[in-house]
Amino acid sequence: MKTQLFSGYLRCIIGLLLITLSMSSKAISSTFDHSHALLNQVLNRHVVVFDNQRKSAVDYQAIAKQPKRLNDYLTQLSAVTPTQYASWSSDQQLAFLINAYNAFTIKLIIDNMQAFNRGDAQSIRDLGHFFSSPWEQPFFQLLGEQRTLDWLEHEKIRVDFQEPRIHFALVCAAVSCPKLRSEAYKAERLTAQLEDQTHTFLSDRDRNGVDEQGIYISKIFKWYGDDFNELHRFLGDYADALTDSSSHLEAMRTSKLPIRYTDYNWDLNIADVN
Numbered sequence: 001m002k003t004q005l006f007s008g009y010l011r012c013i014i015g016l017l018l019i020t021l022s023m024s025s026k027a028i029s030s031t032f033d034h035s036h037a038l039l040n041q042v043l044n045r046h047v048v049v050f051d052n053q054r055k056s057a058v059d060y061q062a063i064a065k066q067p068k069r070l071n072d073y074l075t076q077l078s079a080v081t082p083t084q085y086a087s088w089s090s091d092q093q094l095a096f097l098i099n100a101y102n103a104f105t106i107k108l109i110i111d112n113m114q115a116f117n118r119g120d121a122q123s124i125r126d127l128g129h130f131f132s133s134p135w136e137q138p139f140f141q142l143l144g145e146q147r148t149l150d151w152l153e154h155e156k157i158r159v160d161f162q163e164p165r166i167h168f169a170l171v172c173a174a175v176s177c178p179k180l181r182s183e184a185y186k187a188e189r190l191t192a193q194l195e196d197q198t199h200t201f202l203s204d205r206d207r208n209g210v211d212e213q214g215i216y217i218s219k220i221f222k223w224y225g226d227d228f229n230e231l232h233r234f235l236g237d238y239a240d241a242l243t244d245s246s247s248h249l250e251a252m253r254t255s256k257l258p259i260r261y262t263d264y265n266w267d268l269n270i271a272d273v274n
Contacts, residue, residue: 032080034092036099036184038073042106047182048271054204056179057271064110074103078141085143091187094161098169098185101152104140108149109173109268111139116268123266124173135172164227164234165194167220168201175265176207176218202241207262210243210251214258222261232256 046059063070077100085093108127115121127134135153138146157166168178169185178201185193202208207218221231228234235242239252251257 032084032096033076034088034095034187036073036095036186038069038076039099039103039184042070042073042103043180043182043184046271047180048273049179049182051204054179054200056182057269058106058109058173058180059271059273060106060109060113060116060268061270062273063106064113067110070103070106070110074107074140077103080143082143089187090161091190094157094163094166095185095187095190097152097157098166100142101149101157101170102180104142104152105149105171105173108134108139116270121268123268125266158227163194164224164229165198167224167227168197169194171269173269175267175269176263177269178220180269198238199241202235202238208242210245210248210257214260215242215252216260216262219261219264221259231259 042063046063047056048059049056077096080096085096088096105124109116109124112121112127115127121127124134128137133150135149138148140147142152153170157170169181171177171180178197181193181197183193201218209216215235217235221228225231236252239249242252243249
């Protein structure tokens with residue numbers, strides 16, 4: 001009898017603990033602003049979109065002069081714990097990581113704005129050291145540890161999410177990068193935003209398209225070829241973005257056209273607001 005009472009009491013205690021943990025997890029999750037409102041304000045105010053929405057540039061000078069919104073947002077990101085992150089949905093996690101990559105990249109640029117103003121730096125690549133690239137520098141904290149942009153992209157996002165469209169959302173502050181959106185990524189719109197980024201990037205004829213020699217595409221596809229699995233098939237799914245020529249569309253459907261890669265311009269994607 002005593003054994004049964006103890007067993008029932010133990011089950012009751014365990015049940016209460018599980019309920020408490022569940023409620024705590026929900027409470028923790030609700031403390032992070034998944035609308036990414038602060039980043040949204042920064043991007044909406046300082047990203048200049050042009051060329052029929054296909055390209056964008058960033059007014060880094062203005063952000064550097066008034067960095068509070070960006071810094072407050074980065075503080076929010078750095079405060080997220082691994083437990084909190086684990087309690088989110090997959091789309092919430094991926095939106096968080098993409099926004100973190102783009103926001104910390106902006107931070108890296110504005111922290112080195114003087115080097116650009118002096119002419120000592122022309123691109124993000126010039127911010128590296130002899131032994132490490134800028135992407136290998138642990139200059140921010142995320143999920144409880146000091147992190148690098150390389151860790152965020154190659155060890156976290158690409159490992160945890162089998163999503164090739166992230167390569168059109170992660171922006172490395174270069175002219176040939178996909179455009180930085182003038183809005184933050186949000187879980188409830190993430191699929192639509194990634195799809196729009198992909199279509200927009202592939203429809204930029206300076207970087208991607210089809211001509212008489214075949215398909216020409218960004219070197220992003222060369223660097224991350226494995227992420228796209230079967231490249232011709234991936235490009236075929238977006239043939240209408242790559243070309244509006246009926247003959248080229250037919251050629252893409254009926255054969256594997258030759259692929260070549262366009263030059264990559266690493267110059268800073270800075271907005272000329274003068």
